[in-house]
Amino acid sequence: MFTRRYFLRCSALAMAGLGAAPSWLLRAAAQDGRKRKILVAIFQRGAADGLNVVVPFFEKLYYEMRPTIAVPQPGKNNGGIDLDGRFALHPSLQPLKPLWDSGELAIIHATGSPDPTRSHFDAQDFMESGTPGRTSEDGWLNRALGPVEPGVSPLRAIAIGAQLPRTLRGSRRAVAVNNLQQFETRNKDVASILESMYATTADPRLMASGKETFDAAKMIESINRNPYTPANGAQYAGGFGNALQQVARLIKADVGVEAAFAEIGGWDHHVNESPQLTNLLREFGASLAAFARDMGDRMEDIVLVTMSEFGRTAREDGSGGTDHGHGNVMMALGGPVRGGKVYGRWPGLEPEQLYEQRDLAVTTDFRDVLGEFVGRHLGRSSDQVFPGYKPGEPLGLIKS
Amino acid sequence: MKRFGRSLGLAALLVTALGFPGTAASRFDQKLSVDKQIVHVLNRLTFGPRPGDVEKVRRLTVEKWIDLQLHPDRISENPVLEAELKPLATLQLAMWQLLEKYPPVPPALMVKAPILPLLPPQQISRLMNCSAEERRTTLASLDPETRRLFLTAAPPQFLEGLPGDLQQEATKIRQEEQEARQKQISKLMPPLNELLSPEQIRTANRGTTEEKIALLNSFDAGKRLQILRALPPQSLADVPEFRREAMAARQPQEAVNSELIENKLYRAIDSNRQLQEVLVDFWMNHFNVFNGKGPDRVLLTSFERDAVRPYVFGHFKDMLLATARHPAMLFYLDNWQSQVPRDDIPFPPGVRRPGLNENYGRELLELHTLGVDGGYTQQDVIAVARAFSGWTIYDPQKFAEFQFNPAMHDRKEKLVLGHTIPAMGGEQDGLQVIDIIAYHPSTAKFISKKLAQRFVADDPPPALVDRMASTFAKTDGDLRAVLQTMFGSTEFLSEGAWQAKIKSPLEVAVSAVRALNADVTDTFTLAQRIADFGEPLYGKLEPTGYPNTGEAWTNTASVLSRMNFATALASGQISGVKVDISRFNFKEPAVVASGLLGMAPSPSMLAAIEKGIQGREATPSILATLVISSPDFQRR
Known part of the structure; x- marks a missing residue:
């Protein structure tokens, strides 16, 4: 019987290609890597309470409907952070304030989907598909990628997590990376045989995933060879921070990233919302700010946009929390963003102004927000990304 | 259009010609050969074939073997499993006992946290x-x-x-x-270096199992506990009795859940009543409860044992009711806090007003019974929440018993899915809702489809789902009868169902351990691997549970995890899991592959292995790694 060592030696030739990405691929990716426009999508799963994230502190009704969970007005003890005399950031989002002041952070309020569902799972599917009312197999961000061309980077679209989110599923290749450091084949000799096994399998689904996996692993293994320290003293927080740091690292490695996705869960606060939201937003705000700091000048080519499937009831419920609602808030961050402004028509909180007399209404379709980034930032046709959708008035979120 | 469809049109074409599993309706008419039937039922009704299983089914006939699996009381349990479960003391305890014995913070480490002084x-x-x-x-x-x-x-x-x-x-x-x-x-809690010499620390972390046991036994109980507390649990992963003691001393409630995880894995690997274990996994996922929410970490043990396991071959309504009343569910979906809104009395500003919590009411309809398209409205959600108001928990941190609190209940009349529930009903209101939804046609369909997705194909033939739903309706939701309809159908034993399912991380891991006939002495590291794979057991935060279909488990992260898991397993790097590959010594790749798959490998897989090892013999461990990582092994 042959030993493992012998096996290794014998198959050394077959392994030669593995472990290092083909140099042409790296070159191709690097050439236009620097000036590439990048869109980063952040999903807050579980329906974040937009009314407590960006607080309409001018609304007396807001305080009446939320007697125990309202964020106090700016200047009060533990009050919000005044943005424009009408809206305030939750105090945990302090790290985002400098970005607002420098005009890199825009807020779009009373946004969401026209579909009435209050099911997390349907609403997430609809939003990720970009087709409210129906789930499509592919996601809006996948459709927003350019056509498949030879030599396109295997890492053009990346999601951080154990699963590829619907947002990025589709005909353009997209990879899910749970943890960069562990995205390596452990045993190189075995890996090369598996690569050819997956390449020749009669199983189309696993063939496609196999190819994507091996291509991505080669590039990531070469990225992993250099240790990573966030620039400018950026300090990421928690699991979400870790995900964003990996996005940053991949973008800075100039491997041709065009779209990235990260998510943060745990927003479904039916009970005892205030302390939970305070903690979660601390992680959220600190990590977004760290990302911008870490990316530095490269934010000139990046737009980061946040979304959540729907908002929550305008009134607090019987357990110091909120139940499933409708309209919500989105944020956009980046050099190209015309920030420092709260966009969107405010629908008001009077009973007849609320959606079904209970939730913040939607006055800006989420596709209007994403459509501007797809069109004006990535330079793709928004019709293809949001089929059949007639966009509303342009919001002007991107600097001309 | 699916992602792979466009770029791989040619491959897909080839595949159709070769007869690779598709979901075309006609393929669900083509009956499998008996050889294939045997592998198929083992793949679907068990966590994967063990060596010798194929012969067992053949001897008994497929039909009789299925019937036996449907009646687990007629199967004698594996004495190995009984021995494995015996040390897991928490499995038998009542909830109040668990809460008493396993507090959130170990009593020995209870350092008084500062508390606000008593002031007016x-x-x-x-x-x-x-x-x-x-x-x-x-x-x-x-x-x-x-x-x-x-x-x-x-x-x-x-x-x-x-x-x-x-x-x-x-x-x-x-x-x-x-x-x-x-x-x-x-x-x-003194640090390790104050308790042990550097050499002892090395032994405790990296010694053999025997060395570790000898070292730990050389101390008296008090000092040993201090050492156990200071050691990372990983270093004790092959000495389960000490690892359990260490976890109980560090994080008692996590220790309880860890035993439940051990229970799940030991049963999946070693139980002779495989279908029962597959079903417990299915229903625990259907009625998902997250172990990270407060006392649920401890309550889950009873939830599985008392609310799910007894009913997997029983009537759906009984399981539904048992989950609805169980403190684990009441806590997870917040119903225990839901109470009648009191607009009749004034509350000072800043004081929380009692009110409904819709969380359970919505998920009960959407996820547990009717399905999202089952025909309910927001008004139904609210009415259901009102009906269940007052279904609460008596002291969730200490006793965790179901309690109906009339003071929290909304007594007004309710209209649920067209049925009027009269005013002044009390606890009965919730029971009436259970009756309305447990037998609802949408529920029959939703449950049947989900079962067919687990056992037949991601996109099961509608005609089969309809027949299952009709059995559900005729038998008042007798789950064994619904399973019989499914297992007895042409579609179940058809080419359309053959290898149509992608294994979930749990399924890959357990089927590999079973195929390798591994000797499992501790499941701690195995459970961690499954978690890294994307399926932390009892750790799904969202009430949907884990995906029931393959799409979620075939992305790059998942494919890579599968390969790395196989490498670790076959080379003996998962502590507590000793693989036995001596039976593959000097064997051809084809023999190893069919030994692990329970059937002949695909030609492409074999070709890749033979070409890769260039005609020379590779070690059994490398061959096993290749087979377990292969596309063939990812399907069931």
């Missing part, structure tokens, strides 16, 4: 909510000891806006307090 509510309210000036004067009126206590325990918002001298004073007091606590803790 008005004074507290002034200190917490009023202007900085008022807070300052109120604080000044306290005696020095109370003042110190208050500054130690006050929440951070109290300090905001206070003048610098007070802030500094508070910071200083807090620091002192923190240091004192730290000292106390390190006295209770």
Whole structure:
């Protein structure tokens, strides 16, 4: 019987290609890597309470409907952070304030989907598909990628997590990376045989995933060879921070990233919302700010946009929390963003102004927000990304 | 259009020609050969074939073997499993016993956290909510000891806006307090290097199992406990009795859940009643409860044992009711806090008003019974929440018993899915809702489809789902009868169902352990691997549970995890799992592959292996790695 060592030696030739990405691929990716426009999508799963994230502190009704969970007005003890005399950031989002002041952070309020569902799972599917009312197999961000061309980077679209989110599923290749450091084949000799096994399998689904996996692993293994320290003293927080740091690292490695996705869960606060939201937003705000700091000048080519499937009831419920609602808030961050402004028509909180007399209404379709980034930032046709959708008035979120 | 469809059109074409599993309706008419049937039923009704299983089914016939699996009481249980479960003491305890014995913080480490001094509510309210000036004067009126206590325990918002001298004073007091606590803790929990010599530390971390046991047994119980507390659980992953003791001493509640995870894995790997275990996994996922939410970490043990396991071959309604009343579910989906809104009495501003919580009502309809398209409205969600108001928990941290609290119940009339529930009903209202939805046609269909997705194909033939739903309706939701309809169908034993399912991480891991006939002495590391794979057991935060279809488990992260898992397993790097590959010594790749798959490998897989090893013989461990990582092994 042959030993493992012998096996290794014998198959050394077959392994030669593995472990290092083909140099042409790296070159191709690097050439236009620097000036590439990048869109980063952040999903807050579980329906974040937009009314407590960006607080309409001018609304007396807001305080009446939320007697125990309202964020106090700016200047009060533990009050919000005044943005424009009408809206305030939750105090945990302090790290985002400098970005607002420098005009890199825009807020779009009373946004969401026209579909009435209050099911997390349907609403997430609809939003990720970009087709409210129906789930499509592919996601809006996948459709927003350019056509498949030879030599396109295997890492053009990346999601951080154990699963590829619907947002990025589709005909353009997209990879899910749970943890960069562990995205390596452990045993190189075995890996090369598996690569050819997956390449020749009669199983189309696993063939496609196999190819994507091996291509991505080669590039990531070469990225992993250099240790990573966030620039400018950026300090990421928690699991979400870790995900964003990996996005940053991949973008800075100039491997041709065009779209990235990260998510943060745990927003479904039916009970005892205030302390939970305070903690979660601390992680959220600190990590977004760290990302911008870490990316530095490269934010000139990046737009980061946040979304959540729907908002929550305008009134607090019987357990110091909120139940499933409708309209919500989105944020956009980046050099190209015309920030420092709260966009969107405010629908008001009077009973007849609320959606079904209970939730913040939607006055800006989420596709209007994403459509501007797809069109004006990535330079793709928004019709293809949001089929059949007639966009509303342009919001002007991107600097001309 | 699916992702792979476009770029791989040619491959897909080839595949159709070769007869690879598709979901075209006609393929669900083509009956499998008997050889394939045997592998198929083992793949679907068990966590994967063990060596010898194929022969067993052949001897008994497929039909009789299925019938036996449907009646687990007729199967004698594996004595190995009984021995594995015996040390897991928490599995048998009642909830109050678990809560008493396994507190959130171990009693030995209970260091008193600073608490706010007892003050009149008005004074507290002034200190917490009023202007900085008022807070300052109120604080000044306290005696020095109370003042110190208050500054130690006050929440951070109290300090905001206070003048610098007070802030500094508070910071200083807090620091002192923190240091004192730290000292106390390190006295209770000395670091490893104060307990052991460097050499002993090396043995404890990297010694053989025997060396570790000898070392730990050389200390008296008290000191051993200190050592166990200080050691990372990973270093004890092959000495389960000490690992369990260590976990119980460090994080008692996690130890309880860890035993439930062990229970799940041991049963999946070793139980002879495989279908029962597959079904418990299916229903626990259907009625998902997250182990990270408060006392649910402990309550899950009873939830599985008392609300799910007894009913997997029983009537759906009984399981539904048992989950609805179980404190684990009441806590997870917040129903225990839902109560009748009181608009009739005034509440001072800033005081929480009682009211409904819709969380359970919605997920009950959407996820547990009717399905999202099952024909309910927001008004139904609210009516259901009102019907269940008052279904609560008596002391969730201490006793965790179901309790109906009439004072929390909404007694007005309710209209649920067209049925009127009269006013003044009490606890009965919730029971009536259970009756309405448990037998609802949408429920029959939703449950049948989900079962067919697990056992037949991601996109099961509608005609089969309809027949299952009709059995469901005729038998008042007899789940065994529904399974019989499914297993007895042409579609189940058809080419359309053959290898149509992608294994979930749990399924890959357990089927590999079974195929390799591994000797499992501890499942701790195995469970961690499954978690890294994307399926932490009992750890799904969202009430949907884990995906029932393959799409979620075939992305790059998942494919890579599958390969790395196989490498670790076959080379014996998963502690507590000893693989036995000696039976593959000097065997051809084809023999190893069919030994592990229970059937002949695909030609492409074999070709890749043979070409890769260039005609030479590779070690059995490398061959096993290749087979377990192969596309063939990812399907069932």
